[in-house]
Amino acid sequence: MSDVAAFVRDRLGHEPADLRLFEMALTHSSVGGDSYERLEFLGDRVLGMVIARALYDRYPNEPEGHLSKRYNALVDRGTCAENGREIGLPPLIRLGRQAREDRASESDNVVGDVVEALIGALYLDGGLEPAQRLILRLWDEELSSQRKAPQHPKSALQELAAAKGVKAPMYEVTARTGAHHAPRFTVRVSVRTLGEASAEGASKQEAETAAAAALLAQVQ
Incomplete structure (x- = not known):
């Protein structure tokens, strides 16, 4: 076998x-x-x-x-x-x-x-x-x-920015490393009056999500 x-x-x-x-x-x-x-x-x-x-x-x-x-x-x-x-x-x-x-x-x-x-x-x-x-x-x-519907970090950060009366979060890819089949992205997210945070991920979306979660952790 x-x-x-x-x-x-x-x-x-x-x-x-x-x-x-x-x-x-x-x-x-x-x-x-x-x-x-x-x-x-x-x-x-x-x-x-x-x-x-x-x-x-x-x-x-x-x-x-x-x-x-x-x-x-x-x-x-x-x-x-x-x-x-x-x-x-x-x-x-x-x-x-x-x-x-x-x-x-x-x-x-x-x-x-x-x-x-x-x-x-x-x-x-x-x-x-x-x-x-x-x-x-x-x-x-x-x-x-899943006891309750999870809130995606990017959605949660966008809602927080809206509640504060400031512009939506801005995401920027600051680095891309690794091989084509196994890339690593670094993304920085910033929200006026709330600050900024960076994080890595295996995709741009994953890095954005991690960065949003990092910024939420700083301000909540």
């Missing part, structure tokens, strides 16, 4: 009909040839549909705005990556030499993308049921721990 087949059976809970789908889902573009990117595109949509339905059923009295806040936190790249690490995914990701040297398998972007690619592979190999079963199992703790 190959490592990939054993992983699909033991960690994903699925008997693969077409193992090549899962091998592709684990293959980074740095290897050359087919990679996980198309499967990630599909898996992202499947994940979104399953999480949206789970939230719709679980919180029947919440308005759309609260459901959207919960949804955005649950399908976040960091959440996907955390769940991928929980099932021991990083060592199985196939990388080119430079990507291995850059430790791309530790990147939230890469691990999160592969999780979505595996969901896409499950959907193609067995239909919605095995994909949904995996998602609800891996996301069960996050779904259960």
Whole structure:
């Protein structure tokens, strides 16, 4: 039994009909040839549909705005990556030499993308049921721990600026480092009268979110 087949059976809970789908889902573009990117595109949509339905059923009295806040936190790249690490995914990701040297398998972007690619592979190999079963199992703790709809740091900072009667937060990328497949962004956010803060992230959006959270921590 190959490592990939054993992983699909033991960690994903699925008997693969077409193992090549899962091998592709684990293959980074740095290897050359087919990679996980198309499967990630599909898996992202499947994940979104399953999480949206789970939230719709679980919180029947919440308005759309609260459901959207919960949804955005649950399908976040960091959440996907955390769940991928929980099932021991990083060592199985196939990388080119430079990507291995850059430790791309530790990147939230890469691990999160592969999780979505595996969901896409499950959907193609067995239909919605095995994909949904995996998602609800891996996301069960996050779904259960959301006692109230989380406020995204950027939204919270924007609301605070509005309450103070000042202009909306200004975000500026001050540095970009790392390899193409594993970049690091540094972003500075500033709000008049409140101050400024900087933070890093694996994407511009992640760095902006971290910077907003840092500034909120300073002023609250």
